[in-house]
Amino acid sequence: MTDSDVSNQCGYVAIVGRPNVGKSTLMNHLLGQKISITSRKPQTTRHRVIGIRTETSVQAIYVDTPGIHESEPKAINRMMNRAATGSVKDVDVIVMVVDGLKWNDGDDYVLRKLMSNPTPVILAINKVDTLEEKQKLLPHIEVLSEKRDFAAIVPISALRNQQLDALETEIFKRLPAGEHFYSEDQVTDRSTRFLVAEIVREKLMRQLGKELPYSCSVEIEEFEYDKKQICHISALILVERSSQKRIVIGDKGDRLRKVGSDARTDIETLIESKVMLKLWVKVKSGWSDDERALRSLGYDDGQY
Structure with a gap:
């Protein structure tokens, strides 16, 4: 040592x-x-x-x-x-x-x-x-x-x-002696794409209340900067039924716009850049009860 x-x-x-x-x-x-x-x-x-x-x-x-x-x-x-x-x-x-x-x-x-x-x-x-x-x-x-x-x-x-x-x-006082595993300025091992998807999901949960507690997930399909260093992000919101899709979108799209506006503010703070955020809603029946689908969406089971 x-x-x-x-x-x-x-x-x-x-x-x-x-x-x-x-x-x-x-x-x-x-x-x-x-x-x-x-x-x-x-x-x-x-x-x-x-x-x-x-x-x-x-x-x-x-x-x-x-x-x-x-x-x-x-x-x-x-x-x-x-x-x-x-x-x-x-x-x-x-x-x-x-x-x-x-x-x-x-x-x-x-x-x-x-x-x-x-x-x-x-x-x-x-x-x-x-x-x-x-x-x-x-x-x-x-x-x-x-x-x-x-x-x-x-x-x-x-x-x-x-x-x-x-x-x-x-x-x-209970941590063992040893060299640091990460650089001192690193705060997470998760990717920016993951954090962006989580921000969108947070805004969904806060907007939807008890209407749609656990039946939605978010997948980032596009994350690219243009020549003006504006970040273009497309996020896919997955739900399990058509009735849930209508709830997420809201009357004339009002709810989805609100989710997008709130999420964009936090994302711009996270990546320190102007963001163009597009949200889409898609029905994928049974995704929350399908382990293969869950793994494709980035869910893990805690195994190292």
């Missing part, structure tokens, strides 16, 4: 939990940059997304995972679960995120999935800024501490950046 190996630390940190507890928000705020898309809808995160945080001699490679859930009605649910559970196999630290005082059967299910894993688990109690009865937090921590020998329990607010430095301290 070289002197530089001794002075540097580098390791993988899986962020896990049931759906909608704030895992993606937490990773984005730890990185200080938006990598994972967010919405109020459960199971917004479908892919395993890596975010890289380099702080002087320490590099933490965060792995944002889909929410672990008991119900697996379709192939997409099974693949998301495999992506989440597969991501904790070879990491150095696991951060389990829970929602304030709302421990439920879903949290118990996640904890059972981690029981045989010897990796240290830090429990992050998120959204503490929303607690109306803050005096209940300490008794709640005592109850949770009996469920597992957690490496640490840290109350946080990911959205408000509260106690994230304390959480990072607990993470960093």
Whole structure:
């Protein structure tokens, strides 16, 4: 081992939990940059997304995972679960995120999935800024501490950046010595095309609410710069039924235009360039229950 190996630390940190507890928000705020898309809808995160945080001699490679859930009605649910559970196999630290005082059967299910894993688990109690009865937090921590020998329990607010430095301290001190895997200016291993597709899907989920929760996916068909350095992007939105296509397009195309406008703003910030964005909607029956179709759309099952 070289002197530089001794002075540097580098390791993988899986962020896990049931759906909608704030895992993606937490990773984005730890990185200080938006990598994972967010919405109020459960199971917004479908892919395993890596975010890289380099702080002087320490590099933490965060792995944002889909929410672990008991119900697996379709192939997409099974693949998301495999992506989440597969991501904790070879990491150095696991951060389990829970929602304030709302421990439920879903949290118990996640904890059972981690029981045989010897990796240290830090429990992050998120959204503490929303607690109306803050005096209940300490008794709640005592109850949770009996469920597992957690490496640490840290109350946080990911959205408000509260106690994230304390959480990072607990993470960093458990990362192994070693050279950094990524350059200090790299923040993700995902391609720009992937991030653009995710931005479009985020705007869809925020616009559609409960009308079309999980039956759409986005595929980038064109990503090219012209001579004026304007980026031309064509994105295909896949749905499963004609009725869903009408919902996405909206009255006289109003909803699709709104999705495109919101997405273009974020994409231009991401790539620091003017963007011409075209959105198309296509019906592809049964795509969410077809593992071959899912893999062609870039979904993975967490296998290394």
